[in-house]
Amino acid sequence: MLLGCTAPTPAATETLPPPEPTTEPPMATSQAEDYRDGSLPVERRVELLLSEMTLAEKIGQMTLVEKNSITPEAVTEFAIGAVLSGGGGYPQPNTPEAWAEMVDGFQQSALDTRLGIPILYGVDAVHGHNNVYGAVIFPHNVGLGATRSPDLVRDIAQVTAVEMAATGANWNYAPVVAVPQDIRWGRTYEAYGEDPALVTELGVAFVEGLQGASLAEPSSVLATPKHFVADGGTAWGTSRTENYELDQGDAQIDEATLRAIHLPPYQAAIEVGAQSIMVSYSSWQGEKLHGHEYLLTDVLKGELGFEGFVVSDWQAINQIDTNYYEAVVKAINAGIDLNMVPYNYELFIQALTAAVENGDVPETRIDDAVRRILRAKFEMGLFEHPFSDSAYLEEVGSAEHRELARQAVRESLVLLKNDSAALPVADDARWIFVAGEAADNLGMQAGGWTIEWQGKTGNSLTEGTTILDAIEERAEGAGVQVQYNRFADYERITDDAGQPIIADVGIVIVAERPYAEGRGDSDDLTLSEFDVNAIQRMRERSERVVVLILSGRPLVITDQLDLADAWVAAWLPGTEGQGVADVLFGDYPFTGKLPYSWPRAMGQIPFDFTTLPETGYDAPLFPYGYGLDATNPQPVTVPECVP
Ligand code: BGC
Ligand code: BGC
Numbered sequence: 001m002l003l004g005c006t007a008p009t010p011a012a013t014e015t016l017p018p019p020e021p022t023t024e025p026p027m028a029t030s031q032a033e034d035y036r037d038g039s040l041p042v043e044r045r046v047e048l049l050l051s052e053m054t055l056a057e058k059i060g061q062m063t064l065v066e067k068n069s070i071t072p073e074a075v076t077e078f079a080i081g082a083v084l085s086g087g088g089g090y091p092q093p094n095t096p097e098a099w100a101e102m103v104d105g106f107q108q109s110a111l112d113t114r115l116g117i118p119i120l121y122g123v124d125a126v127h128g129h130n131n132v133y134g135a136v137i138f139p140h141n142v143g144l145g146a147t148r149s150p151d152l153v154r155d156i157a158q159v160t161a162v163e164m165a166a167t168g169a170n171w172n173y174a175p176v177v178a179v180p181q182d183i184r185w186g187r188t189y190e191a192y193g194e195d196p197a198l199v200t201e202l203g204v205a206f207v208e209g210l211q212g213a214s215l216a217e218p219s220s221v222l223a224t225p226k227h228f229v230a231d232g233g234t235a236w237g238t239s240r241t242e243n244y245e246l247d248q249g250d251a252q253i254d255e256a257t258l259r260a261i262h263l264p265p266y267q268a269a270i271e272v273g274a275q276s277i278m279v280s281y282s283s284w285q286g287e288k289l290h291g292h293e294y295l296l297t298d299v300l301k302g303e304l305g306f307e308g309f310v311v312s313d314w315q316a317i318n319q320i321d322t323n324y325y326e327a328v329v330k331a332i333n334a335g336i337d338l339n340m341v342p343y344n345y346e347l348f349i350q351a352l353t354a355a356v357e358n359g360d361v362p363e364t365r366i367d368d369a370v371r372r373i374l375r376a377k378f379e380m381g382l383f384e385h386p387f388s389d390s391a392y393l394e395e396v397g398s399a400e401h402r403e404l405a406r407q408a409v410r411e412s413l414v415l416l417k418n419d420s421a422a423l424p425v426a427d428d429a430r431w432i433f434v435a436g437e438a439a440d441n442l443g444m445q446a447g448g449w450t451i452e453w454q455g456k457t458g459n460s461l462t463e464g465t466t467i468l469d470a471i472e473e474r475a476e477g478a479g480v481q482v483q484y485n486r487f488a489d490y491e492r493i494t495d496d497a498g499q500p501i502i503a504d505v506g507i508v509i510v511a512e513r514p515y516a517e518g519r520g521d522s523d524d525l526t527l528s529e530f531d532v533n534a535i536q537r538m539r540e541r542s543e544r545v546v547v548l549i550l551s552g553r554p555l556v557i558t559d560q561l562d563l564a565d566a567w568v569a570a571w572l573p574g575t576e577g578q579g580v581a582d583v584l585f586g587d588y589p590f591t592g593k594l595p596y597s598w599p600r601a602m603g604q605i606p607f608d609f610t611t612l613p614e615t616g617y618d619a620p621l622f623p624y625g626y627g628l629d630a631t632n633p634q635p636v637t638v639p640e641c642v643p
Contacts, residue, residue, distance in 0.1 A: 035383075036116075042378045046371050052115060055363075058370045059352050061117065062332075064311065066342035067102070072109035078349060079113045081373060082171070082338060084122035085131055086314065087453025087516065094133040094451070096167050096396040100388035103168030107386050118377060118386040120222065122171040126190060126449050127574055128156075128405070129163040129396070134463050136163070136401040136575060137446050141176060141202075142552060143412030143571035145192035145595030146627070150205035152408055157209025159401045161221045166396050168388030170380060171222045173278060175206040177265035178232035182606035183596055185246040186520025189447060189552030189572055191232060193595030194609070194624060200265045207269050215275070216381030218389050225269040227280030227313060229295060230262040234282050236523070236606075241281070241319075244518025248281035248319075258284065267304055275308030275376040279336065281316050291320040291327075296335030309337035309372035316340070325351050329360045337369035397463065402576055409579020414569040414592035415628040422505070422544040422565035423630045424586025429504035431481050432471065433542055435488035435534045436509035438550045440468040445550055447572035448516030455514030464575025467509060467548070474581040487530075488537035506542030507584070508535050508564070511550035525602060526556045535563050548580065554598040558621055569594070590630050598622035 033040060035049035053061075060079030067083050075083065083106045091102040103121045110119040129135040138144070138156050147153075157175075164172060176190040179199050192202040203225060212220035234249035241248040251258065266277065279296065280289045289295060290312055300306050312331060317339060321327035328351040331339070341348045355361040377383070395401065415423065425432070438444040441457055442464045448455040451462055459466065468484055475482045483493050488508065493501045510531035512520075527535075538545050545564040549555060552572055561567065569592075570580055582588045597620040599605050604618055 038381075038384050042375060045378050046374045049115065049117070049374055050367060050370060053370065055353065055356060055366070056349075057113075057115060058366050059349055059356075061370050061373050062338055062352070062366070063345050063348060064120075064122070064338050064340045064342065065345045067106070069343045070345060072105050075106055075109040075119065076112045078345065079115075079117070080110065080119065080345065081117070082120040082122060084340065084342065085169070086342065087124055087449055088131065088451065089123075090131050090133070090451070096132055096134065096393055099132055099167035099169070100390065100393070104387050107168060111386060117374070118382040120171040120377065120382075121169045122173055122224075123164065123169045124173045124449060125160050125164055125169070126174045126176065127446075127572075128160055129167065129169070130450050132163070132167060132396065133451065134397040136397050136405050137450055137462065137464065138405045138574050139408050139412045140189040140447055140449075140552065140572040140574070141192050142189040142595055143573060144202060144408065145198060146414050146569070146571065146592035147408065147411040148198070148593055149411060150201050152411060153202045153205040154209035155404055156408060157206045158212065158219075159404055161210045161212065162219050162392050163396045163401070164221050165219050165389050166392035169221070170382065171224065171276070172210055173224045173226060174210070175203045175223065175225060176227070177203040177225045177269065178227065179261050179265070180232035180596070181261070181609065182232075182234075182236065182246060183553040183599070184236065184521060184523050184525070184605055185232065185234070186244075186515055186517050186522070187231070187247060188596070190449075194597065195595075196261050196264045198595065200268045203265045204268045204272050207272055207274050211273055215273070215379045216384070218381075218385050219392070220380070222276055222376060222380055223269075223274055224276045224278050224311065225266055225274050226278035227282070228266060228277050228289065228300060228310075229280060230258050230284055231280040231282050233258070233262055238283075239518060239521070241518055245521040245523070247518030247521055250283040250286055252285065263299075266300070270304055270306050275379060276311055277306065277308065278311050278313055279316065281313050281319065288320045290316050290336065291330045291334050293334040301335060307372065308376055309369065310335055311338040312336045312340050314340050314342055325355065328352055329355045332361050332365060332369070337372050405574055406576040406579040406582070409570075409573040409576050410582050410588045412571055412573065412592050413580065413583050413590055414594055414626070415590040415630055416567040416569055416598070416622055416626070417561065417564070418628055418630055419565045420544055422546055423568070423584060423590075425505050425584055427478070429480055431483070431501055431503040432475055433488070433490055433493075433503040433506040433538065434468055434471060434482060434484045434509070435486060435506065435538055436511065436531065437486050438467075438511035439484060439486075439507075439509040440466045442466055442575060443514060444511050445572065445577060446514070446574050447552055448514050448520065450514070454516050454519065457513060462575065465577040467577040467580050470577040470581035471507065471584070473578070474585050478585070486534075488534040488541070490541050500541065503542035504544065506538035506545045507548060508538050508545065509548045509550060510535070510555075512552055512555070515552075520552065523602060525553065525599075525605075527560060532560060535560055539563055546584070554594075554596055556599055556602055558600050561621075586630070590628060593625050593627040594622055595624075597624045598626070
């Protein structure tokens with residue numbers, strides 16, 4: 001039994017005597033009111049609590065600390081408002097139970113403060129509760145974009161919320177509602193696609209799924225559309241972070257473009273009740289978003305009427321001024337309400353305290369920030385149920401959750417080419433050869449943000465079914481022999497007479513290796529030599545060749561297109577490889593549609609979408625929305641090159 005899980009602090013009304021009949025003016029009644037009283041309206045509770053807070057307690061509420069940088073005791077001492085696990089921020093051992101104990105421990109420390117304000121505990125559960133060993137891992141958003149299915153996305157978000165609630169994490173840094181205009185960006189796969197309408201529709205569905213019918217439900221968690229705004233609109237080479245190129249760079253676009261392409265998902269998310277929005281590391285027209293008062297305060301909070309809180313990104317305010325004090329002043333005045341410090345919280349608290357005392361940050365700004373944070377906490381029902389819900393523990397990575405992920409994988413597959421009826425695999429096939437490092441590699445099929453921030457190759461990182469396992473299992477049932485060799489080297493596979501076996505179908509899985517954020521910025525999206533060689537070798541040893549692409553974005557395959565009969569974009573499907581086998585073997589149809597235009601050559605990227613698709617258009621290999629249905633094959637021709 002987890003400490004403190006079963007006995008939430010009773011609402012004050014339950015312990016207070018019923019109000020005495022009184023002839024006194026209303027003043028007396030309001031003095032007896034308590035912010036702990038769950039029957040009072042949220043706005044009233046916010047004001048009651050705020051009026052009791054010291055400056056130190058207010059600044060504590062505005063402080064978000066990474067869990068390895070703070071002890072539970074310090075959460076109490078500094079009245080910290082929020083704690084997070086970054087990518088890879090798991091406890092030892094990495095079990096749902098240990099997570100619950102860790103998060104509940106921080107929560108208890110928050111409840112031990114004078115005012116007992118619960119913390120938000122944040123995680124990046126961007127494709128399932130993906131830092132937790134054994135949690136179900138869904139396809140990354142690029143694959144969900146291909147499904148075009150808001151209902152599916154809503155269900156996925158709901159399952160993710162339940163797995164989070166099991167561990168006490170109540171705040172999700174998702175969905176990414178970036179609208180990437182350049183697939184060289186390392187965060188392309190975190191987004192639903194290049195089209196603002198698609199991103200808006202699926203982003204809204206994800207917010208709805210996480211937050212449920214009411215944020216106060218125990219299985220609801222707080223959503224965080226991110227990263228505000230135009231993180232997907234930056235120009236190559238403008239980043240000043242590490243060796244990043246696009247990530248954290250500068251969106252050199254005019255305001256009309258920013259409003260038309262990058263703003264709509266936020267507007268829609270606010271309309272369905274988003275209460276927290278994360279700011280982008282990137283800049284707009286040379287000015288960092290973290291110091292951008294016009295966009296954060298005038299546009300987001302003013303024009304769009306956002307009443308929730310604005311959270312900064314990881315150590316991001318440090319980027320807006322080399323002088324930390326100045327950075328803090330600028331960021332808070334620009335409209336940041338909660339600062340993801342994430343390490344040196346004492347330094348932040350000192351700086352902001354000094355800034356208020358010096359009059360550089362007005363107290364009204366502090367009160368506004370704290371009001372927004374408290375409003376979300378009250379609406380979440382955190383004061384009533386602050387702890388993890390152990391009833392959900394058995395649902396983490398459950399068969400039912402995995403079934404939903406398998407469905408998502410099926411629906412995310414996009415059939416790019418299908419000549420010679422290569423797919424689905426024919427009923428009379430007797431031999432299947434499988435090649436490619438990623439065929440038997442959970443880490444590669446899950447991508448970045450899986451257990452570790454950057455993800456990790458191999459099969460040990462979590463539980464799931466590799467694509468090879470799934471193919472073998474399905475083939476066995478159909479009496480088909482499967483041979484796997486990473487390099488497509490089947491020299492030793494011969495018949496009784498010593499003659500080489502020619503497989504009916506050869507499946508080559510080509511892939512990107514896992515990456516996250518700017519580390520995935522790349523101006524070379526062509527296939528690796530290893531993968532090209534595997535396709536070539538497979539050609540020699542099988543009647544039909546099928547290439548499955550595991551990647552966070554379209555890869556340039558023009559030169560290899562003719563080497564295979566069929567090509568399938570499988571994105572980053574996650575832990576449920578059976579979804580791939582389901583469709584390859586024809587148990588389910590191909591229904592996915594491209595969420596990004598598929599380039600013919602690197603030189604085409606970024607596409608000039610303003611000229612797409614009507615005029616003088618430098619045609620992609622496959623346009624946005626493209627996707628075949630295996631029952632109705634169409635020949636694929638490579639469009640003429642535009643010089
Ligand atoms: C990312 C955010 C993420 C945060 C916390 C940052 O590096 O940009 O998307 O929410 O880290 O992990
Ligand atoms: C953390 C991530 C974070 C990143 C930012 C990593 O160490 O694990 O969550 O997004 O740093 O640079």
